[in-house]
Amino acid sequence: MAAGFGGPENLQVQEVTVAEPGPGHVHVSVRAAAVNPADVKSYRSDGDPARLPLPLGLEAAGVVVAVGPETSASVGDEVIVFRTGGAYATDLVVEESRLTRKPASLDWPEASGLMLTGATATHMLVATGAGDDETVLVHGATGGVGLMTVQLAGLRGARVIGTASERNHDLLRELGAVPVTYGDGLLERVRALAPEGVDVALDLVGTDEAMDVSLALVADRSRIATIANFERGPREGVQLLGGGPGADPGTEIRDAARAELARLAGDGSLRVTVEATYPLDDAADAHRQILTGHTTGKLVLLP
Numbered sequence: 001m002a003a004g005f006g007g008p009e010n011l012q013v014q015e016v017t018v019a020e021p022g023p024g025h026v027h028v029s030v031r032a033a034a035v036n037p038a039d040v041k042s043y044r045s046d047g048d049p050a051r052l053p054l055p056l057g058l059e060a061a062g063v064v065v066a067v068g069p070e071t072s073a074s075v076g077d078e079v080i081v082f083r084t085g086g087a088y089a090t091d092l093v094v095e096e097s098r099l100t101r102k103p104a105s106l107d108w109p110e111a112s113g114l115m116l117t118g119a120t121a122t123h124m125l126v127a128t129g130a131g132d133d134e135t136v137l138v139h140g141a142t143g144g145v146g147l148m149t150v151q152l153a154g155l156r157g158a159r160v161i162g163t164a165s166e167r168n169h170d171l172l173r174e175l176g177a178v179p180v181t182y183g184d185g186l187l188e189r190v191r192a193l194a195p196e197g198v199d200v201a202l203d204l205v206g207t208d209e210a211m212d213v214s215l216a217l218v219a220d221r222s223r224i225a226t227i228a229n230f231e232r233g234p235r236e237g238v239q240l241l242g243g244g245p246g247a248d249p250g251t252e253i254r255d256a257a258r259a260e261l262a263r264l265a266g267d268g269s270l271r272v273t274v275e276a277t278y279p280l281d282d283a284a285d286a287h288r289q290i291l292t293g294h295t296t297g298k299l300v301l302l303p
């Protein structure tokens with residue numbers, strides 16, 4: 001939980017009583033909870049002190065240990081919980097509708113990190129209509145959302161060009177994408193890689209560079225989407241997706257994506273890359289890492 005607003009030094013583990021699961025609810029013993037930039041953003045700026053302490057964490061994976069009335073889940077079910085609140089926890093009581101069966105082939109950290117990034121990536125690809133034989137430019141291709149977007153765009157038959165620092169280029173190649181280094185000269189480098197043009201541009205980093213290059217390459221602004229630039233995005237007329245002001249939350253698309261994400265991850269078509277795991281007590285270290293902006297894939301907390 002965040003006991004105050006500001007930096008990761010405000011994070012604390014606190015004891016709270018877990019309620020019995022009511023109708024339609026289950027009690028999940030958490031095995032892993034994924035870290036997302038949104039967790040940090042929720043307490044970075046000053047807010048209403050009445051909201052403190054602020055529970056953190058939007059997704060987890062674990063085992064059902066108790067069920068309330070009117071549920072079809074069973075004790076012992078291995079599940080992914082998304083989307084929820086307060087997932088940085090040993091125990092969660094959640095609505096059964098938040099559960100997806102955990103694919104047996106995923107370990108706990110991978111399972112915990114599948115849904116938020118996967119659902120966001122799906123939303124971006126559906127909203128821009130990215131598909132077969134199209135060229136898709138992904139800015140920030142090796143972050144949590146980036147690695148999902150690259151793979152899911154590839155599964156839809158697109159040719160993917162992904163921006164990343166050089167140390168991550170081999171990873172992008174392994175996933176079937178064409179890597180390109182971000183920074184000065186990006187526009188020319190992408191043009192050289194895609195002389196036939198770019199059909200869709202997805203901004204996962206929120207920099208002016210990502211926006212400028214997207215606008216220069218894609219004429220149809222409905223085929224540019226951002227999940228990270230809510231300042232310029234509205235002025236430029238591109239699609240704003242997710243939780244930002246004026247953005248399309250895509251709730252139905254994201255909810256519907258869960259079953260397909262579990263299927264793809266379960267049969268090995270979709271990989272969840274976990275850069276590091278941390279004990280729950282060291283959540284502040286995980287937040288310091290995510291704040292660097294240079295995490296590859298997911299960070300995960302183990303209660």
Ligand SMILES: NC(=O)c1ccc[n+]([C@@H]2O[C@H](COP(=O)([O-])OP(=O)(O)OC[C@H]3O[C@@H](n4cnc5c(N)ncnc54)[C@H](OP(=O)(O)O)[C@@H]3O)[C@@H](O)[C@H]2O)c1
Pocket residue numbers: 036037038116117120139140141142143144145146163164165166168182183204205206207227228241242243244290293294295296297
């Ligand atoms: N609106 C929504 O629904 C929604 C949902 C999820 C996430 N988000 C937002 O989307 C953003 C990405 O989320 P995430 O979970 O993927 O974050 P993340 O995992 O922390 O992303 C880190 C990645 O960003 C890359 N990166 C850093 N600077 C870059 C630059 N200038 N150009 C290109 N890539 C750069 C890094 O690549 P290198 O390590 O190679 O430098 C790293 O792989 C965050 O702002 C997050 O809050 C929004």
